[in-house]
Amino acid sequence: MVSEEIDLFGNPYVARPTKRGRPPHEVTKKTRNRVSMLVALGWANPRIAAALGVTLPTLHKYYFYELRQREVARDRLEMRRFEIAWELAEQGNVGAFKEVGKLLERNDRMEIERKMGEETKDEGKPQERVGKKVIDRQRAIDADADLMSELEREASHNVGHC
Incomplete structure (x- = not known):
């Protein structure tokens, strides 16, 4: 019985590759669950592919269903x-x-x-964003109105004293 060694992250450990290039990707229930979990966490596809050690086309090819469940x-x-x-x-x-x-x-x-x-x-309809100039103009109008009402109060107060 051959015992398979795993690395720190739970992936099979390969001491020295015997062939050139990447080994073919093997889809397991564990990797499918990992992809589903990372999609649920909101990870982007390139980040998921990098975490799994596969290319983006490989991720799309083997995990299309899991990636489609993003919503x-x-x-x-x-x-x-x-x-x-x-x-x-x-x-x-x-x-x-x-x-x-x-x-x-x-x-x-x-x-x-x-x-x-x-x-x-x-x-209702969305509120329009108001710029600084419009706000300043409205403040000036309000200040004028306040000043006029105060002057009118003083004038009516002074009329009563005469």
Whole structure:
């Protein structure tokens, strides 16, 4: 029985290559899970390829399905975390039960933020950005109006004293 040595990162260790060029890439369940995890973490394709030690075309060729799941990968990872924590909590693990509570609170916060984001979009047309000149002009108009109202108050106050 030949025991396969692995390096620090869990990859097969090759003492000295016997052939020129790269060895053919072998797809395993472990590498598929790694790609799915890195996609869920938001890694870019070139970074994932570099981490796996493959070229970008090889990554696209063998992991097309995993890369296509980018939109839902984070949600699936969160779902799996919740599922594992729930299973452990049902077995009586107090730490897992606390983690379920944290995950629930986090989920509730995310839902509230999502709803608030939808409400602000629905409130009407987007506000235009106002430049410094427009702001300064409006401040000057407001200052003039304040000054005029103050002068009118003083004038009416002085009329009463005469």
